[in-house]
Amino acid sequence: MSDVEDEMTQALREWVVENVALGVDRELIAQELTKRSVSPQAASEWIESVRSSPMVSTMSELVYRQQKLSSLLQLLKGFFAPPGDPSIDRITHADSVAFFSDYFFKLRPVVVTGLADDWPALSKWSPSYFREHFGNVEISVNADRGSDEAFEENHLDHRTRISIRDFVEWMEHNPDSNDMYVTSRDNLLLNEHLQELRDDFRYPQPFLTEDSPATPEGFNESLWFGAGSLTPLHHDDRSILLVQIYGEKRFDLISPFDFGLVYNDRYCFSSIDPLDSPELQQHLHSVVLGPGEALLIPVGYWHHVLSTSPSITLAFFNLPFDSLWRQSYYGDPDAPQSRYQPRPTPIPSADRPSFADGAKSAPIEP
Numbered sequence: 607m608s609d610v611e612d613e614m615t616q617a618l619r620e621w622v623v624e625n626v627a628l629g630v631d632r633e634l635i636a637q638e639l640t641k642r643s644v645s646p647q648a649a650s651e652w653i654e655s656v657r658s659s660p661m662v663s664t665m666s667e668l669v670y671r672q673q674k675l676s677s678l679l680q681l682l683k684g685f686f687a688p689p690g691d692p693s694i695d696r697i698t699h700a701d702s703v704a705f706f707s708d709y710f711f712k713l714r715p716v717v718v719t720g721l722a723d724d725w726p727a728l729s730k731w732s733p734s735y736f737r738e739h740f741g742n743v744e745i746s747v748n749a750d751r752g753s754d755e756a757f758e759e760n761h762l763d764h765r766t767r768i769s770i771r772d773f774v775e776w777m778e779h780n781p782d783s784n785d786m787y788v789t790s791r792d793n794l795l796l797n798e799h800l801q802e803l804r805d806d807f808r809y810p811q812p813f814l815t816e817d818s819p820a821t822p823e824g825f826n827e828s829l830w831f832g833a834g835s836l837t838p839l840h841h842d843d844r845s846i847l848l849v850q851i852y853g854e855k856r857f858d859l860i861s862p863f864d865f866g867l868v869y870n871d872r873y874c875f876s877s878i879d880p881l882d883s884p885e886l887q888q889h890l891h892s893v894v895l896g897p898g899e900a901l902l903i904p905v906g907y908w909h910h911v912l913s914t915s916p917s918i919t920l921a922f923f924n925l926p927f928d929s930l931w932r933q934s935y936y937g938d939p940d941a942p943q944s945r946y947q948p949r950p951t952p953i954p955s956a957d958r959p960s961f962a963d964g965a966k967s968a969p970i971e972p
């Protein structure tokens with residue numbers, strides 16, 4: 607075993623574990639190792655010790671289950687989202703039946719026009735309106751985001767208080783900066799001095815319901831306010847409807863059926879930048895949302911959001927059908943723990959077959 611440690615880096619040894627667990631043919635794994643100057647003896651010694659480990663055979667079984675689910679998702683994708691057309695449909699608010707049957711229940715994003723035509727917010731709200739009417743009100747913002755790659759994950763460290771006047775002035779001087787953003791988590795609509803804003807929008811039926819608050823915290827909507835702001839790639843744990851009130855925003859979406867292309871590494875967020883990833887280009891569904899337009903982002907849909915001008919957006923969670931994905935990601939600091947309690951699996955019978963000698967497939971690149 608000392609040969610193995612001398613000849614193979616930790617990364618290469620982990621690569622072998624991954625590929626044995628994936629069921630890749632041992633010969634193919636050994637060939638890849640010898641291409642990287644590992645002696646045939648060290649390669650076969652390590653492959654054999656990995657293969658006979660009960661931990662790896664258990665991993666193989668879990669990988670097999672995941673591959674099975676993944677191939678089912680690919681099949682369902684063909685039914686739900688016909689291949690080839692990356693554009694996002696636009697419908698009018700009169701098409702509410704289609705909104706649910708063709709989009710909400712089929713997990714397909716759609717832009718709805720006309721839904722907010724009678725909202726006072728559309729003609730009233732702008733950065734200068736906020737400054738003139740609420741300039742002295744102190745709000746919470748996420749600040750200094752440019753100094754921290756994980757600004758979303760560390761959002762509590764970036765929470766700052768500032769008057770609306772100073773915030774709007776900062777935006778005017780920094781129109782392309784992501785440094786300060788009023789995000790959903792800043793709960794601007796819960797601010798006691800801003801309650802009159804609630805008279806400026808509605809819950810258009812049947813798209814949104816007043817039946818009960820949508821979130822455990824007791825609210826149905828939140829507000830996003832900024833210029834040049836970026837919300838990195840993430841997915842939500844329920845379907846949401848975003849209504850653009852002022853300015854424009856670009857959305858780049860990736861279907862949850864494209865499982866395997868994207869992953870969470872910061873609870874609901876991913877560090878992948880879809881605009882900087884050539885292999886994701888053909889999987890992106892992109893749209894620019896203008897004032898008065900609404901975008902349905904179905905549960906699980908990855909989205910990367912860029913304000914292309916000063917922008918105000920309302921996000922609604924109170925769609926009338928439950929779409930809460932109770933186990934969407936681990937490690938969500940805001941989620942009630944009870945949602946994420948894994949339960950033990952049944953103890954198997956003694957003669958359950960091992961998966962260590964499983965399916966043969968091509969090795970993945972180390």
Ligand SMILES: O=C(O)CCC(=O)C(=O)O
Nearest residue numbers: 830836837842911919921
């Ligand atoms: O508008 C934004 O910057 C992000 C909105 C969003 O991603 C969400 O509400 O989940």
